[in-house]
Amino acid sequence: xxxxxxxxxxxxxxxxxxxxxxxxxxxxxxxxxxxxxxxxxxxxxxxxxxxxxxxxxxxxxxxxxxxxxxxxxxxxxxxxxxxxxxxxxxxxxxxxxxxxxxxxxxxxxxxxxxxxxxxxxxxxxxxxxxxxxxxxxxxxxxxxxxxxxxxxxxxxxxxxxxxxxxxxxxxxxxxxxxxxxxxxxxxxxxxxxxxxxxxxxxxxxxxxxxxxxxxxxxxxxxxxxxxxxxxxxxxxxxxxxxxxxxxxxxxxxxxxxxxxxxxxxxxxxxxxxxxxxxxxxxxxxxxxxxxxxxxxxxxxxxxxxxxxxxxxxxxxxxxxxxxxxxxxxxxxxxxxxxxxxxxxxxxxxxxxxxxxxxxxxxxxxxxxxxxxxxxxxxxxxxxxxxxxxxxxxxxxxxxxxxxxxxxxxxxxxxx
Amino acid sequence: xxxxxxxxxxxxxxxxxxxxxxxxxxxxxxxxxxxxxxxxxxxxxxxxxxxxxxxxxxxxxxxxxxxxxxxxxxxxxxxxxxxxxxxxxxxxxxxxxxxxxxxxxxxxxxxxxxxxxxxxxxxxxxxxxxxxxxxxxxxxxxxxxxxxxxxxxxxxxxxxxxxxxxxxxxxxxxxxxxxxxxxxxxxxxxxxxxxxxxxxxxxxxxxxxxxxxxxxxxxxxxxxxxxxxxxxxxxxxxxxxxxxxxxxxxxxxxxxxxxxxxxxxxxxxxxxxxxxxxxxxxxxxxxxxxxxxxxxxxxxxxxxxxxxxxxxxxxxxxxxxxxxxxxxxxxxxxxxxxxxxxxxxxxxxxxxxxxxxxxxxxxxxxxxxxxxxxxxxxxxxxxxxxxxxxxxxxxxxxxxxxxxxxxxxxxxxxx
Numbered sequence: 001x002x003x004x005x006x007x008x009x010x011x012x013x014x015x016x017x018x019x020x021x022x023x024x025x026x027x028x029x030x031x032x033x034x035x036x037x038x039x040x041x042x043x044x045x046x047x048x049x050x051x052x053x054x055x056x057x058x059x060x061x062x063x064x065x066x067x068x069x070x071x072x073x074x075x076x077x078x079x080x081x082x083x084x085x086x087x088x089x090x091x092x093x094x095x096x097x098x099x100x101x102x103x104x105x106x107x108x109x110x111x112x113x114x115x116x117x118x119x120x121x122x123x124x125x126x127x128x129x130x131x132x133x134x135x136x137x138x139x140x141x142x143x144x145x146x147x148x149x150x151x152x153x154x155x156x157x158x159x160x161x162x163x164x165x166x167x168x169x170x171x172x173x174x175x176x177x178x179x180x181x182x183x184x185x186x187x188x189x190x191x192x193x194x195x196x197x198x199x200x201x202x203x204x205x206x207x208x209x210x211x212x213x214x215x216x217x218x219x220x221x222x223x224x225x226x227x228x229x230x231x232x233x234x235x236x237x238x239x240x241x242x243x244x245x246x247x248x249x250x251x252x253x254x255x256x257x258x259x260x261x262x263x264x265x266x267x268x269x270x271x272x273x274x275x276x277x278x279x280x281x282x283x284x285x286x287x288x289x290x291x292x293x294x295x296x297x298x299x300x301x302x303x304x305x306x307x308x309x310x311x312x313x314x315x316x317x318x319x320x321x322x323x324x325x326x327x328x329x330x331x332x333x334x335x336x337x338x339x340x341x342x343x344x345x346x347x348x349x350x351x352x353x354x355x356x357x358x359x360x361x362x363x364x365x366x367x368x369x370x371x372x373x374x375x376x377x378x379x380x381x382x383x384x385x386x387x388x389x390x391x392x393x394x395x396x397x398x399x400x401x402x403x404x405x406x407x408x409x410x411x412x413x414x415x
Numbered sequence: 416x417x418x419x420x421x422x423x424x425x426x427x428x429x430x431x432x433x434x435x436x437x438x439x440x441x442x443x444x445x446x447x448x449x450x451x452x453x454x455x456x457x458x459x460x461x462x463x464x465x466x467x468x469x470x471x472x473x474x475x476x477x478x479x480x481x482x483x484x485x486x487x488x489x490x491x492x493x494x495x496x497x498x499x500x501x502x503x504x505x506x507x508x509x510x511x512x513x514x515x516x517x518x519x520x521x522x523x524x525x526x527x528x529x530x531x532x533x534x535x536x537x538x539x540x541x542x543x544x545x546x547x548x549x550x551x552x553x554x555x556x557x558x559x560x561x562x563x564x565x566x567x568x569x570x571x572x573x574x575x576x577x578x579x580x581x582x583x584x585x586x587x588x589x590x591x592x593x594x595x596x597x598x599x600x601x602x603x604x605x606x607x608x609x610x611x612x613x614x615x616x617x618x619x620x621x622x623x624x625x626x627x628x629x630x631x632x633x634x635x636x637x638x639x640x641x642x643x644x645x646x647x648x649x650x651x652x653x654x655x656x657x658x659x660x661x662x663x664x665x666x667x668x669x670x671x672x673x674x675x676x677x678x679x680x681x682x683x684x685x686x687x688x689x690x691x692x693x694x695x696x697x698x699x700x701x702x703x704x705x706x707x708x709x710x711x712x713x714x715x716x717x718x719x720x721x722x723x724x725x726x727x728x729x730x731x732x733x734x735x736x737x738x739x740x741x742x743x744x745x746x747x748x749x750x751x752x753x754x755x756x757x758x759x760x761x762x763x764x765x766x767x768x769x770x771x772x773x774x775x776x777x778x779x780x781x782x783x784x785x786x787x788x789x790x791x792x793x794x795x796x797x798x799x800x801x802x803x804x805x806x807x808x809x810x811x812x813x814x815x816x817x818x819x820x821x822x823x824x825x826x827x828x829x830x
Contacts, residue, residue: 378797
């Protein structure tokens with residue numbers, strides 16, 4: 001009996017270790033392909049801004065593709081998170097191409113969106129299909145889906161430890177479980193490794209300011225803590241606007257297919273005439289010389305006082321209308337730009353507060369403060385680690401229990 | 416009603432924020448004093464090795480002090496962990512001086528022990544007494560005790576984020592809760608800050624090897640993973656020996672007061688004649704020129720093939736006989752020395768595997784893989800982060816459900 005169960009244990013370990021490696025490799029392949037396409041789409045749009053006028057039609061095409069081919073794909077990240085928690089709804093294979101091309105189309109025609117949703121859904125679909133083919137039981141399937149989330153996140157941003165911690169932290173608010181830990185670590189490391197080998201380059205960010213451990217340190221730590229209340233509120237506002245616009249759309253428009261068309265038209269009006277083209281697409285690099293961007297937000301003058309709000313508005317209008325891509329890169333933009341604005345107000349080095357905002361708004365909107373602290377380390381180095389932790393945990397604590405992933409349960413209430 | 420509960424919420428926040436800062440400051444004061452004493456005791460012993468012959472008497476004095484003054488103090492870390500989980504046993508104020516001087520005496524006379532247990536008990540006693548004076552309810556008291564654990568750990572090693580994560584992670588195996596997160600972060604940051612301001616210097620460790628992201632990286636990652644099974648087993652062996660020696664002592668010795676005397680005599684025999692003086696005391700720096708040490712283990716020839724085993728033996732004999740100080744620094748020694756030994760075998764850079772072993776054996780014995788990964792970052796920088804995570808999670812996973820803190824519950828079984 002003892003020997004039999006040890007054999008079973010070894011067999012299970014072998015299955016999980018091999019499958020988590022396979023999930024990592026396959027996710028990396030799809031995500032590298034996705035990132036290459038996305039890069040090309042962004043570059044093409046930036047030299048052909050008139051594509052923006054087709055955004056409503058692009059939205060309508062995405063809507064139709066999900067309507068006729070998608071099954072339950074439109075549940076997106078929430079479906080993957082639910083499955084990773086042990087739910088047994090089927091994840092359709094078609095989710096992968098739909099979200100991949102839906103995101104590229106969104107960006108090509110100037111929608112304001114991210115890419116982590118796409119990556120998590122790619123990793124999740126790969127994991128779900130492998131579980132199906134191998135006829136895994138519910139427990140192993142849920143572990144493999146966590147691996148898929150980690151692999152996707154890791155590959156798309158080049159941050160393997162963040163992907164790993166995110167995959168454990170995102171399922172439930174205020175709690176973390178280690179059941180899937182070693183396997184998700186393997187999937188995340190392998191996905192990042194292969195993505196780099198396939199020639200993907202990730203944007204490098206730099207915080208060059210370093211704060212000596214004296215009275216100034218305490219003063220800056222306090223200011224970062226106060227600014228992070230603002231980051232938390234921005235994260236809350238993001239979730240709130242997403243819900244609000246969804247309600248408004250479905251109230252004023254009689255048919256569901258009109259929503260992406262209407263949302264597209266609003267983005268055209270904002271982007272072409274009212275606000276500017278800075279906030280179309282991903283926003284990592286400037287859309288035109290002198291535009292606000294994430295990279296720019298780390299320097300004085302690289303983003304403007306209200307850039308954070310415009311990006312928040314563009315993105316929530318885009319995503320709630322059914323465009324694809326996810327929220328995280330726009331959250332980085334909102335945080336870095338708000339950090340840039342607040343740095344001047346609080347007299348803190350701009351690159352430091354932009355970096356803290358980058359991760360803290362994301363922590364607030366997704367309820368994953370530890371993964372975001374890790375992201376600070378992986379992107380900016382460990383020198384300012386205490387400020388990253390202050391930013392992420394304060395923002396997390398001040399953002400309430402809502403968040404962009406409605407399938408998260410509350411494990412531990414924040415107050 | 417709404418307004419009233421918001422007022423209550425603000426009041427609670429104000430109380431918790433102020434008290435966590437006070438816990439941080441007071442813990443730092445006591446721990447800085449403790450570290451200064453410990454440094455002096457270690458230096459004095461290293462120039463007066465004949466003090467070793469008084470170790471049995473020192474053990475007997477520690478035993479008597481706990482017997483007549485200690486109340487339930489001898490439960491040590493386990494008492495603090497239980498209280499942080501919401502238990503309502505009283506933590507006696509006398510625990511603080513007893514463990515502080517008990518540890519200094521242990522080191523002065525050549526016992527092999529650590530210092531984190533002392534620090535956690537100092538932080539925990541401070542937090543418990545403040546809770547009592549302020550008549551906090553059970554929920555706030557448990558949050559404040561978690562702050563005490565974080566502050567103690569943070570100050571004693573100069574690693575605030577590790578202290579913070581450790582305080583959340585140590586309570587339950589395989590789970591982590593964020594209830595106390597913002598307060599423990601504050602207590603840990605403040606404790607570290609004040610300890611540094613009080614002139615405490617922490618030993619600096621360096622991993623200079625850096626591994627490029629190519630085929631070599633994969634090969635080293637695999638080797639680190641395999642070596643970490645060894646780190647996990649060493650962590651397991653440590654907990655096993657502690658329990659084993661306790662059983663043996665109480666079986667062969669008719670009276671409890673004989674145990675520290677007997678344990679002391681064994682250490683004299685091993686240290687004076689059989690093995691050597693390398694493994695007496697803390698072991699961070701060499702006890703004499705050419706001795707094995709933690710700092711030495713990062714270089715070829717700075718520790719010997721079986722150094723890890725001797726340190727494990729010395730420490731488990733010392734601690735299970737009732738000497739004070741805690742386990743973590745010896746676990747660092749065991750891990751770094753085992754890493755040094757295995758690095759030659761596996762052809763991995765010595766400093767890298769010594770660093771991974773340093774944190775991984777600790778992760779295995781305390782079931783806190785994330786805190787240990789964070790320690791890798793805080794002590795050695797983020798460049799080798801993936802290897803730190805592999806080491807800590809593999810070792811954690813391979814160490815079984817036992818651990819040095821018997822008051823941990825199993826939240827999520829490892830298999």
